Amino acid sequence: MAKRKPITVAVVGLGRSGWDIHVRQIQDDPRYRIVDVTDMQADRRREAERTLGCGSFAEFAPMLKKTEAELIVVASPSHLHAKQTVAALKSGRHVVVEKPAAQTMRDFDRMVEAADQAKKHLLVHLNYRWMRTFTFMxxxxxxxxxxxxxxxxxxxxxxxxxxxxxxxxxxxxxxxxxxxxxxxxxxxxxxxxxxxxxxxxxxxxxxxxxxxxxxxxxxxxxxxxxxxxxxxxxxxxxxxxxxxxxxxxxxxxxxxxxxxxxxxxxxxxxxxxxxxxxxxxxxxxxxxxxxxxxxxxxxxxxxxxGFYDSVVDTVRGGRKFPVKAEENRExxxxxxxxxxxxxxxxxx
Structure with missing residues (x-):
């Protein structure tokens, strides 16, 4: 079997979730390669450039226009999730979005529609589903x-x-x-x-x-x-x-x-x-x-x-993602x- 090429990733937001959860999980995983990050704080961008060897942007829109990433991780403040996710999907990228995926069901429906139209994956980060406490229950x-x-x-x-x-x-x-x-x-x-x-x-x-x-x-x-x-x-x-x-x-x-x-x-x-x-x-x-x-x-x-094991299985392997859109909507x-x-x- 031919070796799969790494999924190229851009991370939006380098706070507790973006840096301590998402970046930490994939930065040393050979199945992923972080190519760009976005954050409003210059010190966080410099840290990412130094640690990850990636590009950095102060704003989301310029990054989305220039990045070669095929997967966008939206870990920005919650009220920005829907707008940034829809834009990323419309640009032809898969999206991992932090919970809550959106502020309203109407916004979430727009996100699902954008994913369907772009034929890309919308992957909501409800990572407790992968915990062994949950599988035990x-x-x-x-x-x-x-x-x-x-x-x-x-x-x-x-x-x-x-x-x-x-x-x-x-x-x-x-x-x-x-x-x-x-x-x-x-x-x-x-x-x-x-x-x-x-x-x-x-x-x-x-x-x-x-x-x-x-x-x-x-x-x-x-x-x-x-x-x-x-x-x-x-x-x-x-x-x-x-x-x-x-x-x-x-x-x-x-x-x-x-x-x-x-x-x-x-x-x-x-x-x-x-x-x-x-x-x-x-x-x-x-x-x-x-x-x-x-x-x-x-x-x-x-x-x-783990969550990012399932992301690989879905993006590269074509498997259904464990968190279904209708479950998140409910x-x-x-x-x-x-x-x-x-x-x-x-x-x-």
Whole structure:
């Protein structure tokens, strides 16, 4: 088999995401070659030139006009994603775009349309899909050890007082767009059903700016499965867990370890309902003789490679990308409903 030539890349934005995530992942990967970067700060451009041996531009438009890159990584502030992505696709390039892909479903639809018309790939960077925690949860769900899982809950608490651009709605900031999009994406994939009901509460507590730093989102799928996501950076007591509730048991994930407690329904006798209005010994009539099975497991699911492995497989190998456009759009629809219920956080 002939050796594939490296994918040439231009990175837009050299901040925490652009530099520390995207550049770090591909700079030493022989399947990629970074040829250009764009950033408004001269010191970041000089660092890229020195470290990567690439060209640099202060602005997006001149870079897009001159670069030979076939893949554009859009890691600029969130409110610029849609405009820059559409322009890059129309110029004939594939695009990796940071989450949130766009501020509105209308903008995202424009991005998908541009990709279809250009016959190029639109690749949304929802990289938590590739984490082994997620594949572990998928495997537990598929195993049916817990029976039919009817509820999934996420709780992520911590404390911080943020003061950068992601505290501003005008720039697409806020916890729902930022960390929430990763968790919401995973939750919707596990529920695996169109969402029929959304209840959301969003608050601005400690951060500078006007974007939310506390979110509570409860959803119900058409299949009856529910999800509960709570993320707060206004909680002084740090907590974090994921919970699965099923008809035959439950699971809690904390600090990289999973505790499963379940029973085999085939080994449980059917309950006989008592219609007497007097409880024996003044106690609840409850079966306490369940044949429980308990497992304590490391949260290490299947290794499905990394995000940029899938990018190569799609761009060079023609495989379907794991994050589908319709899945991202469904997540954006749910996020839009969250904001509709919280008009203070509809953005600018």
């Amino acid at each position: 998928q495997d537990v769900l598929k195993s049916k050890k817990l029976g039919k899982v009817f509820h999934i809950g996420w709780l992520i608490h911590g404390f911080g007082r943020r003061s950068d651009w992601q505290c501003l709605q005008a720039h697409g900031g806020g916890l729902l767009n930022n960390h929430g999009s990763h968790m919401l994406d995973q939750m919707l994939r596990l529920i695996d059903s169109p969402i029929e009901t959304v209840m959301a509460d969003m608050k601005h507590i400690n951060d500078a700016g006007d974007a939310e730093d506390h979110i509570k989102v409860v959803v119900r799928g058409e299949n009856g499965m529910t999800g509960d996501l709570e993320i707060s950076t206004a909680a002084a007591t740090r907590l974090g867990h994921i919970e699965f509730l099923g008809t035959a048991g439950s699971m809690v994930i904390q600090q990289g370890k999973a505790h499963l407690k379940y029973f085999d329904p085939r080994k449980v006798k059917p309950l006989k309902l008592s219609k007497k209005l007097v409880a024996a010994n003044r106690q609840y009539a409850s079966d306490r003789s369940m044949p429980w099975i308990e497992e304590h497991l490391p949260v290490e699911g299947r290794d499905v490679g 997540m954006m629809r749910v996020m839009a409903l969250c904001r509709k219920q919280n008009p203070k956080f509809r953005g600018r």
